Amino acid sequence: MIKLIITGVWVAIVTLGAVYGSIQLAKPEDPNAEAEKKKAVQELVHGEMVTFPVIKKGDVAGYFLTKTSYIVDKSKMGEVTLPIPAVLTDELYTAFVGDQIIRIGDNRELDVKAFRERIKNALNKRLGSDVVVDIVFEQIDYLSKDDLRQQRSDKAVNIVHETPPADIPAGKAAEGGH
CATH class of the missing domain: 1.20.5 (Single alpha-helices involved in coiled-coils or other helix-helix interfaces)
Structure with a gap:
């Protein structure tokens, strides 16, 4: 039983x-x-304020003021030998000054998504690895030369203003000054 x-x-x-x-x-x-696994290995690195001149007919017409941050893959950061902030500044300088991606006075709209992809792809190409996951334009402003002469910084034209994603932990701020 x-x-x-x-x-x-x-x-x-x-x-x-x-x-x-x-x-x-x-x-x-x-x-x-x-998605959670990917976010666990990502880190937001805050950039610094950088100024780029706008040159028209051989004269400085104004300045772009930008603050750009980037999201990196922490697992691939060991492969990077170049300083990302310096490469980012160089790519932005090429876009703003060399290629004049934004032409003040032409009433052209900036395609922020395409611009973000362009900068991200250029950074990853120069770094030799897909380290940069995304670019965050915290601020892109334009100040004309006349506004600067009048000491009226309240005349800045805000072109882009984004908030960094809150769900990605922030790393240390970018080192060095530009």
């Missing part, structure tokens, strides 16, 4: 274990789990 009861309890335990195991295996994966 006791063997029959023990056998029944054993069968019930094995059956419950099999049902529990099959339910656990049949559960769909959490779609947010992959």
